[in-house]
Amino acid sequence: MKEKIDALLGEIKAAQAETEEQLEAYRLRFIGTKNVVKDLMQGMRDVAPDLRKEMGQSLNTLKNAAQDKFQELVGDVNRQKSADESHDHVDLTLPAAGTPLGGVHPIQAMEDQIIQIFSRMGFNVSDGPEIEDDWHNFTALNFPPNHPAREMQDTFFIERNPDMVLRTHTSNTQIRVMEGQKPPIRTICPGRVYRNETITARSHCFFHQVEGLYVDKGVSFKDLKDTLYHFAREMYGKNTKVRFRPSYFPFTEPSAEMDISCFICDQKGCNVCKYTGWVEILGSGMVDPNVLEACGIDPDVYSGFAFGMGIERQAMLKYQVNDLRLFSENDVRFLKQFQSL
Numbered sequence: 001m002k003e004k005i006d007a008l009l010g011e012i013k014a015a016q017a018e019t020e021e022q023l024e025a026y027r028l029r030f031i032g033t034k035n036v037v038k039d040l041m042q043g044m045r046d047v048a049p050d051l052r053k054e055m056g057q058s059l060n061t062l063k064n065a066a067q068d069k070f071q072e073l074v075g076d077v078n079r080q081k082s083a084d085e086s087h088d089h090v091d092l093t094l095p096a097a098g099t100p101l102g103g104v105h106p107i108q109a110m111e112d113q114i115i116q117i118f119s120r121m122g123f124n125v126s127d128g129p130e131i132e133d134d135w136h137n138f139t140a141l142n143f144p145p146n147h148p149a150r151e152m153q154d155t156f157f158i159e160r161n162p163d164m165v166l167r168t169h170t171s172n173t174q175i176r177v178m179e180g181q182k183p184p185i186r187t188i189c190p191g192r193v194y195r196n197e198t199i200t201a202r203s204h205c206f207f208h209q210v211e212g213l214y215v216d217k218g219v220s221f222k223d224l225k226d227t228l229y230h231f232a233r234e235m236y237g238k239n240t241k242v243r244f245r246p247s248y249f250p251f252t253e254p255s256a257e258m259d260i261s262c263f264i265c266d267q268k269g270c271n272v273c274k275y276t277g278w279v280e281i282l283g284s285g286m287v288d289p290n291v292l293e294a295c296g297i298d299p300d301v302y303s304g305f306a307f308g309m310g311i312e313r314q315a316m317l318k319y320q321v322n323d324l325r326l327f328s329e330n331d332v333r334f335l336k337q338f339q340s341l
């Protein structure tokens, strides 16, 4: 019996299975209801009593070895099977699937373009906080306390007394630049701004702006017009015409809004320009002396101009998008159309 047990142990150790059939053959021989180990157990009756204990232990070892090996072979066969399956699905002759490419968001693309145009004219880029105190968003910009112009801005307040607000324009950054730097200052301030407006196709509770500031000795309204005229032609084409309309902002005096000739209908009249031939693109003006003074710049020595535009508005015009909400909904079908920007 001892030799038989040793022979079977050797057989178990050497056993291999790559297919279901081989596994089943092993199972029938060593695990099934009529397996060889059971056969040997039957033979225990004929073993001399003084050898029974030792034989019993050897048989147990054999039984465990048979079972352990079975588990191992099940694992081998399964692994083989899944490897076969995954190979079955690979057709090496097929062309490789393309890697989907991302794209720059149209608002970012527009912002980059605006920055490029102004940086070619010597403007640098400044950044400021979106959560702002009353001084930088209003007071330093010549909004007197309780002045109705504050209401015009539909402000989101985070705290009252002292007020902390979500900035309503990036003019806050211009104040911070003037407080921290000496003229000459030539900078543009891109960024996100917030206003408590109902969300519709034409307005949103947040949008993006680029504002600009030029402060030096002898800066005049002519410089303002030349700079913005150049911008309009770079952005909307060489034949773009501009016109300035008087306007009001607390922080500039005089103030003007700038229109460009409608590049969609070439001033023949269309939906975009509401049949006027002109579309408004930005606000501008000469920096009010009170603002310079609030920032520690002597208005008797220095003057400056400032301007501000909404990026969404420019993008809507340029790409003829008719719903502002599309820019913040992350709909890939919409964004894909700008992939080449």
Ligand code: PHE
Pocket (backbone or CB within 6 Å): 168, 169, 170, 171, 211, 212, 249, 252, 283, 284, 285, 306, 307, 308, 309
């Ligand atoms: N801050 C103004 C706004 O958000 C835009 C502006 C900037 C107008 C600078 C004139 C000069 O409406």
